[in-house]
Amino acid sequence: MSERVVLHYFNGRGKMESIRWLLTVAEVEFDEMYLTNREQYEKLLSDGALLFQQVPMVEIDGMKLVQTKAILKYIADKYNLHGKDLKDRVMIDMYSEGLMDLMEMIMILPFSPDATAKLENIQSKAKERYLPVYEKALSGPIYLVGGKLSCADVQLLECTLMLEEKFPGILADFPNVKSFQGRMTQIPAIKRFLQPGSKRKPQPDETYVKTIKEVFKLNF
Template sequence: MAGKVVLTYFNGRGKMESIRWLLTVAGVEFDEVYLTTREQYLKLLSDGDLMFQQVPLVEIDGMKLIQSKAILNYIAEKYSLHGKDLKDRVAINMYSEGLMDLMEMIMMLAFAEDSKALENIQTKAKSRYLPVFEKALAGPKFLVGGKISCADVQLLECTLMLEEKFPAILADFRNIKSFQGRMSDIPAIKRFLQPGSKRKHQPDETYVKTIKAVFNLDIPSKK
C-alpha cells in the first residue's frame, strides 16, 4: 500500500497551493516538507528528484512528480476531477490554464508589488478572465459537465486570491459570487478555509527571503 502523499515546497502558497487545494477536495491527506535552506535543495538535485531543477515536488503512488500542471492533471484523473470524457477534459484544461495564468501574476506580486502591477492584474481579471467564468456559470452549477472538477477548485482559489487584493472585484460578477458560496459550503473546502488548516497565508517577506536563499537569487525587494 502506498504511503501518505508528501509535498516538498516552501512554507507558502506559490505553485503548490493549487495542489494542496485539489488534494483537499479529493479527500487525500498529505504531509509537507518545507524547503528552508539551499542545502536541502542541492540534496534534492544530487538525489535526482528534480527533473528540471524545480519544485513543487509531490511524492504519490510511489512516484516523485514535478511540474505543477502534470501533478494537477494526475490528481484530477485519479480522483475523478477531470471530466467524463476527452471533450470535458480539454474544456477543463482551458479553464484551468487561464486561471493559472492569472494566479501566477498574483503570485509574482510578492516579489515586485507596485501600483502598476496591481492595476494590470485588476484590469486583466475584470476584462479578460472573470467575464469568461461569469458567462460559463450562467445557469450551470459547475464549469463543465455538471460535476465538480479541478477547474472549479482553481476558480474558487483564484477568486479568493483576487478578493484579498481587490475586495470588491466580484461586485459585477454575481454568478461567480454565487459559485463561491456553493463551493465554500462543500465540507472539505469549508474545513480548508478555517484557521489552522493546511491552506497557506498570503506571501510575506520571510517567504520571499527563503526563496531567494534557497535558489541563490537576487530578486529586488518590493517597492
C-alpha cells in the first residue's frame, strides 16, 4: 500500500486549493501539514524540500513536488484526468492555465490595498475575457475536452464557485457554464467536498493573511 499524500501549505486556499480539489475528484486521501510560523518554513528549506524555496509542496510517490502546474499535471496524468492524447492535453492545459490566471487574481485580493478597484477589474475580465471561452466550449459537450472529465473541468468548477462568492449572479449570462456547474456538483466526491467539515478551505480571513506575511516576512 502506498504512503498517503501529504500537502505542505497554509491552512487556507491559495495555490494549494486546486490541488486539494483535484485529489478529491481522483478520490485520493491526503494529509495536511500547515505552515504556521517562520521556523517550519525554514526547516523545509534546510531539509532541501523546497526546490525553489516556495510552497505548495506535495509529498507523493516518494517525491517532494513543487510548482503548482507541475503538481496538477502529475496528479492529472496519474489518475487519467489529462486527456487521451497530445491534442486533448494541450487544450486541457490552455483551459486550465486560463482558469489559473483568473483564480490568481482572486487569490491576491486579501493582500491588495485597493481591493475594490481590483474586484471591478476581475469581474470585467471574467465576463469579457474568460467566461465566454468556457460558455462556447460547453455549447454541446458535457465536459470541456474529449467528452471526458479532466482537470480543466475540476478547475472550472472551482473557479466559478470562487467567482460567485465575489459576484453573485455572475453566471446569469452564461447558462452553459451554470448547467455545467450543476452537473459537476452532483459528482459524489465533489458533493462530499462541498459539505461542511470537508477539507475544502473557506475564503481567506485575517488570520490566513497574517500567517503568510509572518512566515514569508512580508511587510506590505
